Amino acid sequence: MILAGDIGGTKTHLALFDWSHERTEPTRLETFQSSDYTSLEEMLEEFLVPPKPPVPLDTMNQSSTETETPPQTVHDASPVTIDAACFGVAGPVIDNHSHTTNLPWVVDGSALAKRFNVQTVKLLNDLESTAHGILLLRPDELHTLNAGAPPQQKQAIALIAAGTGLGESILFWDGTRYRPMPSEGGHCDFAPNNDTEVELLRHVRSHYLHVSYERVLSGPGLHAIYEFLRDTKKNEPTWLAEKIAAGNAPAEIAEAGLKGQAEIAKQALDLFASIYGAEAGNLVLKAMAINGLYLGGGIAPKLLAKLKDGTFMKAFTNKGRYKRLMSNIPVHVVLNEYTALLGAAGTAAQLARP
CATH class of the missing domain: 3.40.367.20 (Hexokinase; domain 1)
Known part of the structure; x- marks a missing residue:
């Protein structure tokens, strides 16, 4: 599984992909208001929490008087193992490090890799990332x-x-x-x-x-x-x-x-x-x-x-x-x-x- 992000001054898109060679649709995609967060790390902490599995409808409709078995606790899904990550960042990227231009953020690829246990995290300038993307359109x-x-x-x-x-x-x-x-x-x-x-x-x-x-x-x-x-x-x-x-x-x-x-x-x-x-x-x-x-x-x-x-x-x-x-x-x-x-x-x- 790979993690990708497009970090803009207004909005940030984050997604997980099961992508090996050809373009695929994301398995998860969320959009965030960038200014609502103090850092990319804070946003990723929220995004990477595995979503809870849906509760079966028959369980939801069943009243407490219809069963003697107490309802079971719904546990989170297993955390996703991320093999690599790449983020397009709206700002200059030097040595895998960036001070974003229109956000008060500092984004560092090595720090992100250590924080989220990802072997490789690469930062790209956002237009460099878009340039890679137009080749896939x-x-x-x-x-x-x-x-x-x-x-x-x-x-x-x-x-x-x-x-x-x-x-x-x-x-x-x-x-x-x-x-x-x-x-x-x-x-x-x-x-x-x-x-x-x-x-x-x-x-x-x-x-x-x-x-x-x-x-x-x-x-x-x-x-x-x-x-x-x-x-x-x-x-x-x-x-x-x-x-x-x-x-x-x-x-x-x-x-x-x-x-x-x-x-x-x-x-x-x-x-x-x-x-x-x-x-x-x-x-x-x-x-x-x-x-x-x-x-x-x-x-x-x-x-x-x-x-x-x-x-x-x-x-x-x-x-x-x-x-x-x-x-x-x-x-x-x-x-x-x-x-x-x-x-x-x-x-x-x-x-x-x-």
Whole structure:
């Protein structure tokens, strides 16, 4: 049995798999709110408690007067023996150790192995884990924005994922298989492309000393774009301001924009999709990832209707003399929210093999 996890700033997925060589469905899968726990160890302590077996219905319906035999105590199932574990972590991983970026956690593979009696525990950057996962996806778990014309000889692939933060990764072809490499490219400097984006940069710089792409391409980033438009265009409807104040701000902005309920929300999505496409194109050019770009993370599937309207692809291909090259690159949206978990499971399965 192997243990896999996808540790995000908002949610953490943990699962057990009986996985040897081929992709399998998890035998157990649970999702946790990351901020509810002080550490991964605390979360694992809860997850690894074996579930109690169900009580037979005839026993549950039987009254105490119908039997002279006292009810037997229901015991927990036997603890699971874990052969290997792998966790995708939202933060840089150095020497199997990570300080998570959007959580106050320290995650250490060696300490986890000792604590939970697992021979091998490997940590991956969350986008490295997602990169492993996209190699395992089925065609129906992707939506193609641009079919492109990939070369016959395999070249690099790029992955960018906006969610609680912004992650990036590159998969290079070693002649036999794709090898994902970790990256913290989401923390590179935000580079405006037009006057509106220059004003956006100035607005965000009033709050942060360093403005990375993550500050504008993430859930909080969408909110930051909205606040910039609110403060400069003064066109925020009162009803939307109240919903944002009372609920999940990025979700409320996205819903209002996708439904065309508020012009300011539509403008925020336009700006978000354009910046997303531009940075995705930057990543592809840096890696010469002409075999394809994958959009992972939690935001892309939720904004699929916006990504399909051409705003993203226009910015993606807007690279001057390289527009024709960019137009030939396949672009896919990852629809499976457990892709990073699959990548961690596949890595753990390799570690568990003799």
